[in-house]
Amino acid sequence: MKLNEYFEEYAFNSLQKQQLRDADKKGLDLEIIADPRYDWEQMQELIIGMEQGLDITVYADFLIHSDQMKEIRERLYEESGKYDEHKNVQRQKKMKLYSISAILIVLLFTGIFIAYSNKDKLMLYVENISLELSTDKVVIGTGEVFNAIDYIESYDQRYEVTLPDNIDTSKPATYQLIYSITNTKKVTTKTLIVEVIDKTAPVITLSTVQIDINAADELNPKEYVVEVTDNITSNLLDSLTYRVENIGENHNRVIYTVFDDAGNEATATLDVFIKTTVIQIPSTNTSSNDNSNNINQSSNENSITVGSNNESITKYFYFSDGYDGTSAYNSCVSEGQQYSNYRCSPITDSNGIYIGYQLET
16 A cells, blocks of 8 residues: 555554654555554664564564564664664765875875976966056057056066057057956956047148139139148048138138048138229220219229219129129129219128129119
């Protein structure tokens, strides 16, 4: 029968059940001891006897007290000669334990001796090798010289520091450099991050920095740009922008600007001076004293003024209507000659760029 079947068939108390569980775990035959008439101590003596290989039927009687069972069991064990055998086994176990302990002690002392003999070498494994850098990250510009040794703050003077390889600073990049120091058994390392960035502004080269033009001439600022160079991007001409500012009377200034990929800015200027002209138109009156026939161009306004003012009109000649600088100016003068007094003035937009001429009478 199985253990659970015994528990279902008989009413065992908790201590009896525990003894039966122990016997079942040890693989012992439960048929003899699974009797509720045995108390738990009697069951224990029966189990011990079975473990010792004894014939427990000699004392398997619930009327025999557990103490008497123990005496019978021990006597049977001694008579069977297994008691001595058990003692021998225990003695052998003790001898084995003593032998192992002796071996361990010998090994321990041997290890201590070896360690003491090689203490200098062993100390190298636990030695503190100092190496300190002045920073863990540095930023330098393209083309600048990088000396790895400059960033060592302190190190163990007994040993030599291995420096990282040289880096290329000609173009932007980020490098992770490893410094190391060793005593041949242990290595200490430190890391330095080096970021190479572009700090150099582009260069705008102009063919001249000053020009003189007639009021009727068109101005193309890019005609005076020779090249726009950069240390990283070879040509930035397509990125060039410009604006025109009025500096004073008959004086404009073109301001060129360009940025490279790193955001570095470069500027250059071109000064533009506008030449003025005086035009004389013959009078219909042969009298040399008739001042109304003299036509003068105002030097301050870049315009032509003729005679005295009899009537007032305003007309525009825009380049966007098909005129160029010369034809717009000539058309303005031709139209103005129909009146006794007129003025042709150049027109500029908000950026200072000439966009045509205005006729006023």
